[in-house]
Structure formats: C-alpha cells, structure tokens
Amino acid sequence: MAIDFKEHIASVQDFPNKGIVFRDITPILQDGKLYRAATHELADYAKSRGAEVIVGPEARGFIVGCPVATELGVGFVPARKPHKLPREVESASYDLEYGSNVLEMHKDAIKPGQKVVICDDLMATAGTLHATKELIENLGGEVVGAAFYIELTDLKGREQFPDLDIYSLVKYSDA
Numbered sequence: 001m002a003i004d005f006k007e008h009i010a011s012v013q014d015f016p017n018k019g020i021v022f023r024d025i026t027p028i029l030q031d032g033k034l035y036r037a038a039t040h041e042l043a044d045y046a047k048s049r050g051a052e053v054i055v056g057p058e059a060r061g062f063i064v065g066c067p068v069a070t071e072l073g074v075g076f077v078p079a080r081k082p083h084k085l086p087r088e089v090e091s092a093s094y095d096l097e098y099g100s101n102v103l104e105m106h107k108d109a110i111k112p113g114q115k116v117v118i119c120d121d122l123m124a125t126a127g128t129l130h131a132t133k134e135l136i137e138n139l140g141g142e143v144v145g146a147a148f149y150i151e152l153t154d155l156k157g158r159e160q161f162p163d164l165d166i167y168s169l170v171k172y173s174d175a
C-alpha cells in the first residue's frame with residue numbers, strides 16, 4: 001500500500017517566526033524505511049527525467065538529494081550558503097518565506113549541457129528554487145526537473161515555472 005508521507009510530517013505553529021507553520025521532515029528521516037521510500041520516490045522521478053546530476057541546496061537539500069544521487073549512481077552538487085566553498089563560485093540571491101538567501105556553486109560543478117534535477121525538502125515561495133536554477137543555468141546546465149518532499153501550494157511557487165517539471169510527494173494548501 002502507498003505510504004501517506006503526510007502522516008509523518010510534523011507541523012509546528014509559529015516557527016521560526018509568528019505566522020509560519022513549519023513543516024518538519026525529521027520524523028521521516030529518523031525512520032529508515034520511510035527515508036528510503038521517500039528517496040526511492042524521488043529517485044524514480046529523477047531517473048524518469050533523465051537526470052545526469054542532482055543539485056541540492058544547503059542544508060536540507062543535501063539530506064534529500066544525496067541519497068537520490070547515490071541511488072541513481074550520478075553525481076551530487078551542493079548549492080551552498082555563502083563563503084563555504086573554497087574555489088571560484090557563481091552566486092545567486094533570493095527571498096524566502098522567512099528571511100533571504102544567497103547560494104553559491106563552484107564554477108566547474110556542472111558540465112555544459114548536463115541534465116540536472118534539483119532536490120530539496122520543501123518548496124514554499126520557490127525563491128530557493130529560483131536561485132538554484134539560475135546558478136545551474138549560468139553554468140550551462142539544463143534543469144530537467146525539481147523534486148520535493150513537500151509543496152506549499154498557496155505560495156504558488158509552481159506557477160512561477162510554467163516550463164519546469166515539478167514533482168512533490170505531498171502538498172499543503174494552507175501555507
């Protein structure tokens with residue numbers, strides 16, 4: 001029977017700021033069967049999109065994206081918060097549901113024409129997706145899909161990317 005991942009996501013009112021309902025995936029991660037099942041779902045999706053590399057934004061995108069990459073036997077590229085990567089970087093900034101974000105990738109992280117699937121735990125405003133996609137495209141990669149455990153549909157992130165294939169395991173309409 002299909003797993004209802006929503007049953008295993010904790011909703012925390014007013015975290016980190018008043019008015020935000022934080023969707024916490026740690027109950028999935030701490031259960032080996034659930035983490036593996038969620039990984040398999042995203043890996044099947046990424047395979048169907050022809051992913052040659054997985055990109056994950058720091059930090060939860062590492063937790064979600066790394067096992068997908070190893071499952072498929074493709075590389076993983078981190079999009080990191082500023083001043084963490086030691087060599088020449090490409091940078092992009094964007095606003096979040098709370099706060100703002102700058103992400104960086106090594107300039108040689110993506111080969112021109114490489115097909116990339118972005119993996120992260122959650123899409124809210126899609127600011128992180130925007131910044132990550134921009135970085136990949138500036139480096140010559142092709143973003144062939146984006147995969148999330150959770151999509152907050154009221155924030156209309158998906159509508160900002162009419163040409164991008166977006167996959168999510170669960171959706172919440174009350175952001």
Ligand SMILES: O=P(O)(O)OC[C@H]1O[C@H](OP(=O)(O)OP(=O)(O)O)[C@H](O)[C@@H]1O
Nearest residue numbers: 058059060096097123124125126127128
């Ligand atoms: O769609 P958006 O509005 O951009 O929000 C989604 C992003 O916010 C969270 O990351 P956060 O920046 O809080 O960092 P973390 O993974 O280090 O907790 C989450 O993991 C996504 O990357």
Ligand SMILES: Nc1ncnc2[nH]cnc12
Nearest residue numbers: 021022023024097122124
């Ligand atoms: N509501 C939310 N819950 C968890 N992570 C988030 N990142 C941005 N918005 C979030």
